[in-house]
Amino acid sequence: MNPALPWIAAPVVAGAFLALIWLERRRPLRRRVEPDLRHGARNFAIATISALALAAFEYPLLRPLADLVERQRWGMLGALELPGWVETGVALLLMDYTFYLWHVFLHRVPFLWRFHAVHHVDLDMDASTAFRFHFGEMIASVPWRAMQVLLIGLTPGAFVLWQAWFVLCVMFHHSNLRLPVAWEPWINVVLVTPRMHGIHHSQVREETDSNWSSGLTVWDRLHGTLRLNVPQSQIVVGVPPLSDPNQLTLLRALALPFGEQPHYWSSTDGTSRSPSIDNSAD
Numbered sequence: 001m002n003p004a005l006p007w008i009a010a011p012v013v014a015g016a017f018l019a020l021i022w023l024e025r026r027r028p029l030r031r032r033v034e035p036d037l038r039h040g041a042r043n044f045a046i047a048t049i050s051a052l053a054l055a056a057f058e059y060p061l062l063r064p065l066a067d068l069v070e071r072q073r074w075g076m077l078g079a080l081e082l083p084g085w086v087e088t089g090v091a092l093l094l095m096d097y098t099f100y101l102w103h104v105f106l107h108r109v110p111f112l113w114r115f116h117a118v119h120h121v122d123l124d125m126d127a128s129t130a131f132r133f134h135f136g137e138m139i140a141s142v143p144w145r146a147m148q149v150l151l152i153g154l155t156p157g158a159f160v161l162w163q164a165w166f167v168l169c170v171m172f173h174h175s176n177l178r179l180p181v182a183w184e185p186w187i188n189v190v191l192v193t194p195r196m197h198g199i200h201h202s203q204v205r206e207e208t209d210s211n212w213s214s215g216l217t218v219w220d221r222l223h224g225t226l227r228l229n230v231p232q233s234q235i236v237v238g239v240p241p242l243s244d245p246n247q248l249t250l251l252r253a254l255a256l257p258f259g260e261q262p263h264y265w266s267s268t269d270g271t272s273r274s275p276s277i278d279n280s281a282d
Helices: 005-026 036-057 059-072 075-080 084-108 110-120 127-131 135-152 156-174 181-188 194-200 218-223 250-258
Strands: none
Touching: 005 127, 005 156, 036 059, 036 127, 036 135, 036 250, 059 075, 059 135, 059 156, 075 084, 075 135, 084 110, 084 135, 084 156, 084 218, 110 135, 110 250, 127 156, 156 194, 181 194
């Protein structure tokens, strides 16, 4: 791996985050529910705790594992012996697809949903939501990530590139950026957009159970889970029983997976919308 690669990726991600924060304020897609400072501070605190969990559990395992995979030529890509640039491209595609599968599991497996729900109860989607993941979810993802590295044959360089690609995509599609409507069909051919992922964060369950892709939209197209026909003015972000900002303090968000779980879809039948919040701007 080029030793300069992580040093290049970090400022690119940081610069993209700052650019999205600026653009969100100039072209907001949805009306905000909470004050910016309170919302951003809470998401930053959750993200910081999760980053510490990754530092303790993921980095000591996955970087050495990727080094070993590269030396031993383990995994599918190691066996194929493709040219370097082709191998990296295929690795990124396979990581993107297997993360699609992981995202489905986060919603379908009750134990994993306990933790992933902390991400979905955010009432305001913006670039900071891209980092609002419970530390328990981050720890639970480590065995899956190790399996990805081993089975795909992910090298350290491809791992760093995938991390940068993944974070850039997640920041982009969680952002509150209103893209020109005419651009959407063209961008959605390839990439997940803020409008598309906004549907996934809807309080309507059948809408939440769509648009699982994190980077490329091809996986939703292949599995028949793509949904693009919901106007943003009809979407209420969050989950029905936790629509009051006073229910979503930092401590309550961190404790949510460990207590008795609310009936997440009981306040609507999964096909209707709560009238309590009006998110406008298509």
